[in-house]
Amino acid sequence: MSAQEVKVSYTGADPTAFGVLGLAMVCFVASSAKLGFTNPKATALIVVWAALLGGLVQIMAASIDFKKGNVFGGTVLGAYGFFWVGMAFSMGTMNGMFGAGMQAAVDPKMLGVVYIGYLIFSLFITIASFEVNYPFIGMLLLIDVLFFSLAAVSFNMGPVAMYAKLAGWTEFFISLLGFYASGAIFFKFFYGREVLPLGKPLNFIKKAAPAPVQVQAQKLSR
Numbered sequence: 001m002s003a004q005e006v007k008v009s010y011t012g013a014d015p016t017a018f019g020v021l022g023l024a025m026v027c028f029v030a031s032s033a034k035l036g037f038t039n040p041k042a043t044a045l046i047v048v049w050a051a052l053l054g055g056l057v058q059i060m061a062a063s064i065d066f067k068k069g070n071v072f073g074g075t076v077l078g079a080y081g082f083f084w085v086g087m088a089f090s091m092g093t094m095n096g097m098f099g100a101g102m103q104a105a106v107d108p109k110m111l112g113v114v115y116i117g118y119l120i121f122s123l124f125i126t127i128a129s130f131e132v133n134y135p136f137i138g139m140l141l142l143i144d145v146l147f148f149s150l151a152a153v154s155f156n157m158g159p160v161a162m163y164a165k166l167a168g169w170t171e172f173f174i175s176l177l178g179f180y181a182s183g184a185i186f187f188k189f190f191y192g193r194e195v196l197p198l199g200k201p202l203n204f205i206k207k208a209a210p211a212p213v214q215v216q217a218q219k220l221s222r
Contacts, residue, residue: 012064017186019061019077023139024178026054026084027171034168047091054084072132076125083118112154119147131207134199135181139174146170 029049032038058081065073090111096103126140149167153160184196 014068014185014189015061015064016070016073016077017182017189019058019065019073019081020178020185021182022053022055022057022061023077023080024175024182026050027178028175029053031168031171031175034164034171043091043095047088047095047097050084050091051088055081055088056085057081058084072125072128079118079121079125083114086114108154112151115147115151115154119144119151122147127205130204131201133181133201134197135177135184137199137202139177139181142170142174142177146174 026049030046033040033043033046058077062074062076062078062081065077092098093102094106094108122140122143126137126144129136129140146167149163149170152158152163153167157163180196181198184194184198187195188198
C-alpha cells in the first residue's frame with residue numbers, strides 16, 4: 001500500500017476584471033434610476049441587469065477565484081453577486097412578477113434588514129480591502145455608505161430624501177471606481193505589467209505566513 005499526492009490547481013485566467021465589471025455595470029444602471037437620469041419607477045430592466053451582470057457574472061468570477069485560492073475575491077464577488085440576485089427577485093416580486101398575492105405581502109422594511117446585514121459584512125471586508133489595492137478600498141468604503149443609506153431609507157429614518165440621493169451618488173461613484181478597477185486589472189494581466197495604477201497594500205494588519213498549498217491525497221493500492 002502506498003500513497004500518492006495529486007496537486008490540484010487552477011491554471012486559467014484571473015476573473016477579477018470580469019467580476020468587477022459586473023458590479024460596476026449594475027451599479028451604473030441602478031444609480032441612473034436613483035438619481036433620476038432614468039425613470040425611477042421603471043425598474044423592470046434593472047431586474048434583468050441585476051440578475052445577469054450583478055448576479056451571474058460576479059458569481060461566475062467568484063467560483064473561479066475560489067478555485068485559484070483567492071479568498072478575498074471569491075468572498076466579495078460571491079457575496080455581492082448573490083445580493084444582486086436577491087435584489088432582482090425582490091424587485092420582481094414588488095413589481096408583481098410572482099403574482100398579486102406575493103406583491104401584496106411585501107414589507108419593504110425586510111430589505112432594510114438585508115441592507116444592515118450586508119453593511120455588517122461589508123465592514124469586515126473593508127478592513128481586508130486595505131491589504132488589496134486603492135480602488136477596492138474606495139469601492140468598499142462607498143459600499144458601506146450605500147448600505148447605511150439604503151437601510152435608512154427602508155426604515156424611514158432621518159432625512160429620507162437626503163439619504164436616497166446619497167445612495168444614488170454613492171452607487172454612481174462605486175460604478176466609476178469599478179470600471180477603473182476592471183480596466184486596470186485587465187491591463188495588468190493582458191500586458192503583464194501595471195498600466196493603470198492600483199496602489200499597494202497598506203499592510204495595517206500583519207498577515208501570517210502563507211499557508212501551504214492544498215493537496216488532494218489519493219491512495220492507490222498496488
